[in-house]
Amino acid sequence: MLDLTYEAPTPKVIQGAKHDWELVIGLEVHAQVASKAKLFSGASTQFGAEPNSNVAFVDAGMPGMLPVINEGCVALAVKTGLGLKAQINLVSAFDRKNYFYPDLPQGYQISQLYHPLVGEGEVLVDMGPGVARKVRIERIHMEQDAGKSIHDMDPHMSFVDLNRTGVALMEIVSRPDIRGPEEAAAYVGKLRQILRYLGTCNGDMQNGNLRADVNVSVCRPGDYEKFIETGDPSVLGTRCEIKNMNSMRFIQAAIDHEARRQIAIIEDGGSVVQETRLYDPDKGETRSMRNKEEAHDYRYFPDPDLLPLEIEQAWVDEIAGSLPELPDEKRARFVTEYGMTEYDANVLTAEVENAAFFEEVAAGRDGKTAANWVINELFGRLKKDDLAISESPVSAAQLGAILDLLAKDEISGKIAKDLFEIVWTEGGDPAQIVEDRGMKQVTDTGAIEAAVDDIIAANPAQVEKAQGNPKLAGWFVGQVMKATGGKANPKAVNQIVTDKLGL
Amino acid sequence: MSEPNSLTIAAARDALRKGETTSVALTEACLAAGEAGGKLNAFVHPTPDLALEQAKAADARIASGEAPSMCGIPLGIKDLFCTKGVPSQAASRILTGFRPEYESTVTRQLFESGAVMLGKLNMDEFAMGSSNETSVYGDAINPWRRGNDETALTPGGSSGGSAAAVSADLCLAATGTDTGGSIRQPAAFTGITGLKPTYGRCSRWGIVAFASSLDQAGPMTKDVRDAAIMLQAMAGHDPLDSTSADMPVPDFEAMLTGDIRGKVIGIPDEYRIDGMPDEIAKLWAEGRAMLEDAGAEIRDISLPHTKYALPAYYVIAPAEASSNLARYDGVRFGHRASLAQGDGVTEMYEKTRAEGFGDEVKRRVMVGTYVLSAGFYDAYYNRARKVRTLIKRDFDEAFASGVDAILTPATPSAAFPLGQMEDADPVAMYLNDVFTVTVNLAGLPGVSVPTGLDRSGLPLGLQLIGRPFEEGDLLNVAHTLERAAGFVSKPEKWW
Numbered sequence: 001m002l003d004l005t006y007e008a009p010t011p012k013v014i015q016g017a018k019h020d021w022e023l024v025i026g027l028e029v030h031a032q033v034a035s036k037a038k039l040f041s042g043a044s045t046q047f048g049a050e051p052n053s054n055v056a057f058v059d060a061g062m063p064g065m066l067p068v069i070n071e072g073c074v075a076l077a078v079k080t081g082l083g084l085k086a087q088i089n090l091v092s093a094f095d096r097k098n099y100f101y102p103d104l105p106q107g108y109q110i111s112q113l114y115h116p117l118v119g120e121g122e123v124l125v126d127m128g129p130g131v132a133r134k135v136r137i138e139r140i141h142m143e144q145d146a147g148k149s150i151h152d153m154d155p156h157m158s159f160v161d162l163n164r165t166g167v168a169l170m171e172i173v174s175r176p177d178i179r180g181p182e183e184a185a186a187y188v189g190k191l192r193q194i195l196r197y198l199g200t201c202n203g204d205m206q207n208g209n210l211r212a213d214v215n216v217s218v219c220r221p222g223d224y225e226k227f228i229e230t231g232d233p234s235v236l237g238t239r240c241e242i243k244n245m246n247s248m249r250f251i252q253a254a255i256d257h258e259a260r261r262q263i264a265i266i267e268d269g270g271s272v273v274q275e276t277r278l279y280d281p282d283k284g285e286t287r288s289m290r291n292k293e294e295a296h297d298y299r300y301f302p303d304p305d306l307l308p309l310e311i312e313q314a315w316v317d318e319i320a321g322s323l324p325e326l327p328d329e330k331r332a333r334f335v336t337e338y339g340m341t342e343y344d345a346n347v348l349t350a351e352v353e354n355a356a357f358f359e360e361v362a363a364g365r366d367g368k369t370a371a372n373w374v375i376n377e378l379f380g381r382l383k384k385d386d387l388a389i390s391e392s393p394v395s396a397a398q399l400g401a402i403l404d405l406l407a408k409d410e411i412s413g414k415i416a417k418d419l420f421e422i423v424w425t426e427g428g429d430p431a432q433i434v435e436d437r438g439m440k441q442v443t444d445t446g447a448i449e450a451a452v453d454d455i456i457a458a459n460p461a462q463v464e465k466a467q468g469n470p471k472l473a474g475w476f477v478g479q480v481m482k483a484t485g486g487k488a489n490p491k492a493v494n495q496i497v498t499d500k501l502g503l
Numbered sequence: 504m505s506e507p508n509s510l511t512i513a514a515a516r517d518a519l520r521k522g523e524t525t526s527v528a529l530t531e532a533c534l535a536a537g538e539a540g541g542k543l544n545a546f547v548h549p550t551p552d553l554a555l556e557q558a559k560a561a562d563a564r565i566a567s568g569e570a571p572s573m574c575g576i577p578l579g580i581k582d583l584f585c586t587k588g589v590p591s592q593a594a595s596r597i598l599t600g601f602r603p604e605y606e607s608t609v610t611r612q613l614f615e616s617g618a619v620m621l622g623k624l625n626m627d628e629f630a631m632g633s634s635n636e637t638s639v640y641g642d643a644i645n646p647w648r649r650g651n652d653e654t655a656l657t658p659g660g661s662s663g664g665s666a667a668a669v670s671a672d673l674c675l676a677a678t679g680t681d682t683g684g685s686i687r688q689p690a691a692f693t694g695i696t697g698l699k700p701t702y703g704r705c706s707r708w709g710i711v712a713f714a715s716s717l718d719q720a721g722p723m724t725k726d727v728r729d730a731a732i733m734l735q736a737m738a739g740h741d742p743l744d745s746t747s748a749d750m751p752v753p754d755f756e757a758m759l760t761g762d763i764r765g766k767v768i769g770i771p772d773e774y775r776i777d778g779m780p781d782e783i784a785k786l787w788a789e790g791r792a793m794l795e796d797a798g799a800e801i802r803d804i805s806l807p808h809t810k811y812a813l814p815a816y817y818v819i820a821p822a823e824a825s826s827n828l829a830r831y832d833g834v835r836f837g838h839r840a841s842l843a844q845g846d847g848v849t850e851m852y853e854k855t856r857a858e859g860f861g862d863e864v865k866r867r868v869m870v871g872t873y874v875l876s877a878g879f880y881d882a883y884y885n886r887a888r889k890v891r892t893l894i895k896r897d898f899d900e901a902f903a904s905g906v907d908a909i910l911t912p913a914t915p916s917a918a919f920p921l922g923q924m925e926d927a928d929p930v931a932m933y934l935n936d937v938f939t940v941t942v943n944l945a946g947l948p949g950v951s952v953p954t955g956l957d958r959s960g961l962p963l964g965l966q967l968i969g970r971p972f973e974e975g976d977l978l979n980v981a982h983t984l985e986r987a988a989g990f991v992s993k994p995e996k997w998w
Contacts (some may be wrong), residue, residue, distance in 0.1 A: 057604070057605060060835060061835065062605075062830075062836070063585060063711045064585045064607060064708065064710050064711050066707065066708050066744050066745065068742065068745055069745065096826050098829060100829065100832060102848060105834070106829065107828075107829020107830050107832065108826050158848070160834070299825075299876055299877075300880075301823075301826070301880070304714070304715035304716035304823055305715050305745060306745050306746075307746060
């Protein structure tokens with residue numbers, strides 16, 4: 001594995017009315033497992049199905065129904081753990097988290113409080129070239145998602161959709177290693193990227209596929225270092241948990257607001273109350289979710305319907321063997337293998353599909369040119385039409401063919417861009433298009449010489465001027481290109497014009 | 504031949520195979536007996552049409568020469584089992600009107616082997632009780648009386664309807680479930696055989712859960728051979744129940760040799776509880792002598808943590824129940840309270856559960872909620888789990904030292920009058936389970952066998968406890984004890 005060297009970013013400092021303050025942030029990210037069936041039933045996990053159509057008896061909490069673990073979900077969670085360089089616990093266990101809600105039909109969520117499947121790991125969060133935050137993962141456990149309560153369909157009644165009930169989630173719990181709102185958003189972005197590389201979560205935040213609970217506290221500069229040294233959390237401030245964030249932009253805004261709220265309370269002589277809060281994106285503020293009387297006591301205890309989950313090291317090794325190349329490694333390889341900048345490598349590896357497209361284009365071709373074309377032409381054009389790379393009208397093979405024509409000097413850079421546009425809108429084999437439409441670059445010096453002679457003959461005044469000022473030779477080059485419909489090889493034209501003018 | 508409904512499974516099976524009777528005849532006799540036995544309040548949802556349909560199919564199967572042992576045998580099914588399309592409400596108001604769209608694994612296996620369902624049987628609500636007095640259907644009545652005394656007695660619980668029905672010959676046998684003694688105690692109170700198999704032997708899928716780590720289905724039959732035959736059809740690995748054991752199911756009936764020479768029977772000193780009635784002590788001593796006469800070696804053993812079993816049980820079982828019963832919330836099935844203007848979801852839960860659950864269920868849900876709550880979890884639930892481990896270890900050590908089975912009384916008394924415990928401390932009722940809960944906590948098989956009558960003429964039973972998954976050996980000891988005791992008494996028909 002290639003190791004990128006990096007420095008830790010500077011913690012965000014917020015200036016309060018009286019002091020400077022720093023932030024301490026930890027996240028619990030809930031990632032929906034990209035499995036076909038639910039964690040404890042055979043019902044489908046397909047998003048957007050008719051309400052209450054993907055529901056097994058056990059999902060609906062029918063009397064006497066029992067959960068049976070879905071091995072595929074466990075495999076994906078193990079894969080996630082391995083992708084986060086985490087320890088895999090060969091023995092884990094499921095616990096019940098008890099509370100009443102209509103979208104929780106069993107009256108409890110099956111989770112893993114006491115013995116999670118995955119232990120400590122880490123994520124490297126890039127904050128700019130050569131700057132990254134190492135965020136430690138405390139644990140990843142598996143649990144069931146809840147259904148959805150719908151309160152706005154009827155003035156008097158609420159509805160429940162159990163399609164999501166029992167879908168497998170991975171709760172990825174970080175240590176309080178994150179030191180600013182931007183870092184928090186970048187952390188979620190990096191996690192999402194890794195999960196998508198692994199194929200263990202679709203990471204579609206809009207559909208609630210990836211959600212985060214954010215723990216925020218504030219402290220004075222120096223306190224965090226004391227905490228790291230001693231491990232004593234009491235040197236830090238009291239934290240609040242902002243629940244259920246599903247946008248990186250909101251995560252940043254919520255943290256910023258929450259930190260300022262806490263600072264104001266402390267500086268006014270008050271103290272922060274540990275509680276759960278919700279972010280209201282319309283008002284841009286967080287508010288308390290429940291008061292003390294309603295504080296939940298989840299009464300966790302081992303689920304007696306499920307035996308401890310025991311997995312074999314050989315099975316874990318098998319999954320480890322199937323692990324794809326992950327973003328950090330891929331990026332480092334792109335830099336060394338294709339000689340591109342770290343910035344370009346970042347852009348190309350942001351999404352695993354982009355990287356794959358690029359590598360298909362770059363195979364057997366010049367990496368830097370391929371990178372330029374993918375990033376500038378293809379991504380630009382995709383963005384213009386608001387398309388995903390999977391929907392690109394120009395395939396990697398077609399783009400590769402365009403680059404081949406360019407490399408063989410059969411077309412100029414300008415023609416190549418025209419050709420790209422033709423392939424984009426009309427499709428077809430680029431080489432054939434060039435052939436059929438006579439777009440080939442003219443490299444026949446005789447033809448170019450004739451064109452240059454014509455233009456020199458027709459413009460004696462310009463010739464005189466150019467001979468006095470060689471910079472004006474460009475005018476002749478332009479005229480020749482115009483006369484040849486852009487197909488003349490610009491290098492050859494330049495040379496011939498210079499020669500003929502005697503410059 | 505005696506009345507068809509009073510036959511054992513084995514006798515009926517042999518008669519069916521020989522063509523001496525038909526399943527329809529057996530079923531009709533049972534249905535008639537059931538109707539005549541209405542006063543016992545055993546059958547709460549009779550299914551005569553389904554029964555006759557199944558009986559006809561069984562007769563056709565027997566005629567075609569394919570007749571598993573249970574084929575054509577009319578059974579009663581405890582209301583705790585979900586039976587497809589048939590009311591299955593765990594004797595609770597909260598499941599009023601609930602007809603499952605699925606069949607429990609145990610009943611499915613029984614029906615696939617050709618058994619006939621006569622109807623659903625009374626029980627304590629959610630199997631919580633030892634007297635069948637917590638049922639929404641009202642008390643089931645024990646067919647046995649104290650001589651000429653007409654006082655209505657409890658058939659025990661929670662499988663009280665099953666016990667009453669088998670004892671009064673309203674069916675040939677019945678299913679029961681046992682979480683702390685709910686098969687063995689009512690069997691002892693009604694003079695029948697009740698087997699709680701090893702935890703994991705029978706699938707729990709489709710059985711309304713009370714305490715998942717303790718619940719186990721089992722047969723309630725007229726003799727030990729029938730228990731062996733019926734267990735055979737009920738048992739087996741079920742991929743739908745993660746706690747069901749992937750173990751082979753031997754031919755239990757073939758293991759009833761009556762030869763227990765050289766077997767070691769343990770007599771645990773700790774079961775000699777304070778205030779044990781003389782009659783129970785005498786019964787126990789007689790049982791010990793019978794097994795010794797049959798060639799077994801009797802060994803006094805110690806199960807030192809026995810005294811902690813009942814308190815541990817009454818922490819663990821309510822804890823699991825409080826969570827298992829959370830799903831009865833009025834949202835998706837069963838009873839929902841009518842709501843007042845402005846009531847929200849919390850009021851719906853509160854009113855529905857207040858109306859839907861009886862007092863004993865509420866008590867256990869509250870106890871369970873309490874022992875799992877923050878700050879009390881370690882003191883109660885975790886400690887109870889540790890005690891459970893110690894109790895299991897006591898048994899493991901006894902078996903490791905060469906003991907093959909353990910003999911104890913099944914109950915501390917004979918059947919008591921209905922209503923007698925009404926004003927008593929609930930703990931007094933819980934004491935009924937004192938000899939049986941250890942077996943559930945340790946996950947072992949236990950069988951209650953009638954071996955005598957008390958001085959007022961009520962049946963008494965002894966319990967045999969076996970090694971895990973050795974029901975065959977256990978039933979062989981029980982079969983030997985049964986033969987030696989020669990218990991043949993039947994309740995005098997008054998209903």
